[in-house]
Amino acid sequence: MRKFFLVVPLVSLFLSCQQKPAEKPVEASPPQPTQVEKKEEAVSDKGIGPIQEVQLGPIDQALAKKGKEIFDSKCASCHKLEEKYVGPPLKGVTKRRKPEWIMNMILNPAEMVQKDPVAKGHLAEYPIQMPFQDVSKDDARAILEYLRSVDEK
Amino acid sequence: MLGKKKAVVGGLSALVVGALLAGCPPKKEAVKTQAVGTDAASKVYVPPGKYDEFYVFFSGGFNGQVTVYGVPSGRIIKVIKVFSVDPETGYGFSPETKPMLMTSHGFLPWDDTHHPWLSQTNGEHDGRWLFINANATPRIARIDLTTFETTEIIEIPNTAGNHPSPYGTENTEYVVAGSRFSVPVPQKDVPIESYKENFKGVISFIKANEPGKMDVAFQILMPGFDYDLARCGRGPSHGWCFFTSYNTEQAHTLLEVNASKNDKDFIAAINWKRAEECVAQGKAKDMPATYYHNYYDEKKHMAASEEKKSVKVIDPKDCPGVAYFLPTPKSPHGVDVSDDGEYIVGGGKLATVIPIHSFSKMLKAIEQKAFEKEIEGIPVLKYDAVLHCELEKPCLGPLHTEFDGKGFGYTSCFVSSEVVKFDYKGCKVVDRAPTYYSVGHLLVPGGDTKKPYGKYLIAMNKITKDRQLPTGPELIQSAQLYDISGEKMQLIHEFFTIGEPHYAQAIVADKIKDKIKKIYSLAENEHPYAVKAEKDARVERKGNEVHIYMTMIRSHFVPDNIEGIRVGDTVYFHVTNLEQDWDIPHGFAVKGSEEAELLVMPGQTKTLVWKPKAPGVYPFYCTDFCSALHQEMQGYIRVSPAGSNVPLKYYTGTPPTAQK
Numbered sequence: 110m111r112k113f114f115l116v117v118p119l120v121s122l123f124l125s126c127q128q129k130p131a132e133k134p135v136e137a138s139p140p141q142p143t144q145v146e147k148k149e150e151a152v153s154d155k156g157i158g159p160i161q162e163v164q165l166g167p168i169d170q171a172l173a174k175k176g177k178e179i180f181d182s183k184c185a186s187c188h189k190l191e192e193k194y195v196g197p198p199l200k201g202v203t204k205r206r207k208p209e210w211i212m213n214m215i216l217n218p219a220e221m222v223q224k225d226p227v228a229k230g231h232l233a234e235y236p237i238q239m240p241f242q243d244v245s246k247d248d249a250r251a252i253l254e255y256l257r258s259v260d261e262k
Numbered sequence: 263m264l265g266k267k268k269a270v271v272g273g274l275s276a277l278v279v280g281a282l283l284a285g286c287p288p289k290k291e292a293v294k295t296q297a298v299g300t301d302a303a304s305k306v307y308v309p310p311g312k313y314d315e316f317y318v319f320f321s322g323g324f325n326g327q328v329t330v331y332g333v334p335s336g337r338i339i340k341v342i343k344v345f346s347v348d349p350e351t352g353y354g355f356s357p358e359t360k361p362m363l364m365t366s367h368g369f370l371p372w373d374d375t376h377h378p379w380l381s382q383t384n385g386e387h388d389g390r391w392l393f394i395n396a397n398a399t400p401r402i403a404r405i406d407l408t409t410f411e412t413t414e415i416i417e418i419p420n421t422a423g424n425h426p427s428p429y430g431t432e433n434t435e436y437v438v439a440g441s442r443f444s445v446p447v448p449q450k451d452v453p454i455e456s457y458k459e460n461f462k463g464v465i466s467f468i469k470a471n472e473p474g475k476m477d478v479a480f481q482i483l484m485p486g487f488d489y490d491l492a493r494c495g496r497g498p499s500h501g502w503c504f505f506t507s508y509n510t511e512q513a514h515t516l517l518e519v520n521a522s523k524n525d526k527d528f529i530a531a532i533n534w535k536r537a538e539e540c541v542a543q544g545k546a547k548d549m550p551a552t553y554y555h556n557y558y559d560e561k562k563h564m565a566a567s568e569e570k571k572s573v574k575v576i577d578p579k580d581c582p583g584v585a586y587f588l589p590t591p592k593s594p595h596g597v598d599v600s601d602d603g604e605y606i607v608g609g610g611k612l613a614t615v616i617p618i619h620s621f622s623k624m625l626k627a628i629e630q631k632a633f634e635k636e637i638e639g640i641p642v643l644k645y646d647a648v649l650h651c652e653l654e655k656p657c658l659g660p661l662h663t664e665f666d667g668k669g670f671g672y673t674s675c676f677v678s679s680e681v682v683k684f685d686y687k688g689c690k691v692v693d694r695a696p697t698y699y700s701v702g703h704l705l706v707p708g709g710d711t712k713k714p715y716g717k718y719l720i721a722m723n724k725i726t727k728d729r730q731l732p733t734g735p736e737l738i739q740s741a742q743l744y745d746i747s748g749e750k751m752q753l754i755h756e757f758f759t760i761g762e763p764h765y766a767q768a769i770v771a772d773k774i775k776d777k778i779k780k781i782y783s784l785a786e787n788e789h790p791y792a793v794k795a796e797k798d799a800r801v802e803r804k805g806n807e808v809h810i811y812m813t814m815i816r817s818h819f820v821p822d823n824i825e826g827i828r829v830g831d832t833v834y835f836h837v838t839n840l841e842q843d844w845d846i847p848h849g850f851a852v853k854g855s856e857e858a859e860l861l862v863m864p865g866q867t868k869t870l871v872w873k874p875k876a877p878g879v880y881p882f883y884c885t886d887f888c889s890a891l892h893q894e895m896q897g898y899i900r901v902s903p904a905g906s907n908v909p910l911k912y913y914t915g916t917p918p919t920a921q922k
Contacts, residue, residue, distance in 0.1 A: 183842065186796045186818075237816050237889045238890075240815075240816060242841070242842040243842035
């Protein structure tokens with residue numbers, strides 16, 4: 110706040126005393142519209158984020174086991190399988206969503222809840238913005254495998 | 263008093279500046295008063311969302327901390343907790359951080375920080391650490407510049423008033439310490455009047471280049487003067503450090519008068535490479551001494567203290583060539599070495615000149631034994647044999663000097679409230695600019711390195727009356743920013759600072775900002791009471807101790823309902839923040855806590871100790887606004903009377919059946 114005491118009088122000095130229109134004091138650059146107004150990409154059911162394509166095979170049990178460990182540490186505080194909690198219940202999620210969408214939601218939650226219509230809808234219902242939990246792509250793939258293994262049962 | 267008189271004079275010029283801002287600029291006065299230039303605003307305006315060019319670390323003086331500002335904007339961005347407890351984060355309250363403030367005098371909640379010093383490699387800032395001294399109970403702290411947290415503190419034995427510190431060497435081999443107040447070494451019960459006989463100064467070199475390994479490498483026993491400030495050499499003078507002294511009169515009362523009698527006091531030149539040789543040759547004595555070394559383990563999120571019992575002390579009589587005195591007028595304060603390592607500028611605060619010594623002349627004088635006399639085994643060099651020149655009539659009360667890398671030095675002048683710019687080779691003043699008022703230290707970014715950035719100068723002022731809205735008898739201190747890129751210094755900004763900053767150092771932001779740690783890795787958290795998944799959260803009773811292994815994530819605690827606590831228990835809330843996202847700390851506070859609160863960073867574990875005194879149900883909650891449901895982040899802990907058999911029970915969500 111304090112710097113206003115200095116800046117404001119100086120600005121008024123420019124306005125009242127300069128003959129020629131003073132060079133405009135540097136303004137805060139207006140909000141950069143490029144990002145937001147860039148042609149809304151046709152939102153795909155794969156979500157928005159680093160994952161374009163996931164190849165699925167038969168369930169890799171070792172990977173699913175690793176995924177459960179990561180899930181317990183980084184996801185289970187907010188997601189249960191069967192019940193609504195801080196976030197939506199996750200049983201059946203691999204049937205409802207594309208694997209790419211699930212991984213993008215894990216890896217890029219901030220952008221997803223702003224731009225992906227399904228994720229946006231979730232934020233209205235569950236008002237805690239899903240955090241990024243410092244999960245690597247490999248870890249996200251393991252979590253996906255765990256969720257698939259849950260849905261296979 | 264002198265400072266105050268000058269403040270009035272300065273106040274008048276401030277009124278002129280005020281008038282200037284209110285109306286159209288009367289051009290002549292604008293020049294005469296060195297008013298804020300008309301293009302100043304654009305030079306210091308950093309638009310919201312844009313980064314500043316420099317990090318500037320200000321000491322907090324009597325608040326014991328470090329404050330970080332962005333420059334040129336003057337925006338405050340951080341307070342780093344160092345030598346004073348901080349109820350906001352729990353620093354000095356939590357069992358994890360209490361060991362950081364342990365000393366041979368016990369746990370100390372406060373100290374007085376003076377001089378931040380940025381680590382260097384090859385005489386340039388390397389952006390690894392910031393060091394800062396504690397003046398009252400001599401210590402030096404290391405601050406890690408990836409986390410902006412204090413990670414190490416070492417106590418300095420045999421020393422009182424650690425003012426000439428930490429001012430390290432060009433590869434951060436050492437940081438230094440010294441006695442501003444000479445005392446009996448080792449301490450003993452003697453009459454104060456026996457000062458000349460019993461009191462000694464001590465200059466210390468502390469190994470600094472390895473985190474967790476700070477250690478007093480050796481101390482040098484000096485005559486009982488007051489050692490005031492220090493700088494180590496660079497380039498050709500690497501291997502030497504310089505310390506000013508005053509009170510060579512060895513007064514112990516009314517120093518204001520009694521320590522101002524001699525025309526010249528000394529700059530002590532210490533050859534630390536020679537000291538290393540003497541230590542290697544066994545010429546240093548092991549002296550019993552008790553002092554603490556405290557280290558914060560970032561993986562354990564916990565500090566530990568180690569008590570040391572002995573220190574190596576060198577008597578200059580046993581190690582010829584380790585120390586020399588350079589006569590310097592008069593009660594010199596600062597001692598500063600030019601970027602080329604050749605010129606040593608003394609801030610003779612009561613002198614009418616600024617003496618500039620030459621390092622190469624000093625070496626020659628030593629070789630030719632151009633000695634005036636010897637004091638306690640330390641040769642006093644002849645003034646004329648070491649002097650490069652005296653800068654005539656620079657100003658009143660010269661204190662500190664920094665350099666711009668273009669051949670100019672800038673000295674702060676307390677009594678005449680100004681900064682003088684001078685050509686130190688040609689020995690002439692080329693510009694002067696007023697400060698508002700009574701400047702102490704000044705800084706030029708990198709102005710104590712081989713490669714100063716130049717560009718800006720910051721003056722730190724002790725007196726600010728009439729400079730801002732009045733706030734009662736106590737007024738804040740100020741910093742004034744000058745553009746020094748042209749021939750004339752130009753005042754472009756003024757901002758206000760916390761505590762009493764004595765000195766500050768600035769580093770170009772690019773050397774730090776991309777190395778900043780955003781979270782602590784939960785996977786690497788080795789705190790013995792950490793919980794890494796909600797399913798592991800629990801409560802354990804061990805006699806009268808109850809350990810609550812608690813987790814926090816937006817926006818709930820596990821557990822958030824706890825029963826079975828009794829009056830007489832000591833309850834440990836070990837709270838782990840499970841978030842792994844930047845800028846999501848959670849706070850933890852409980853009603854009736856005598857230990858302040860905690861702020862817990864993502865991936866971190868901290869402990870709050872709580873001793874409930876009466877039965878009832880007590881709330882706890884998150885203090886750091888964390889999400890749309892932050893207000894819902896709360897819980898209850900039930901306390902039953904001593905001896906009650908209410909069973910231990912804890913949960914979040916669905917109450918379980920009682921356990922045990």
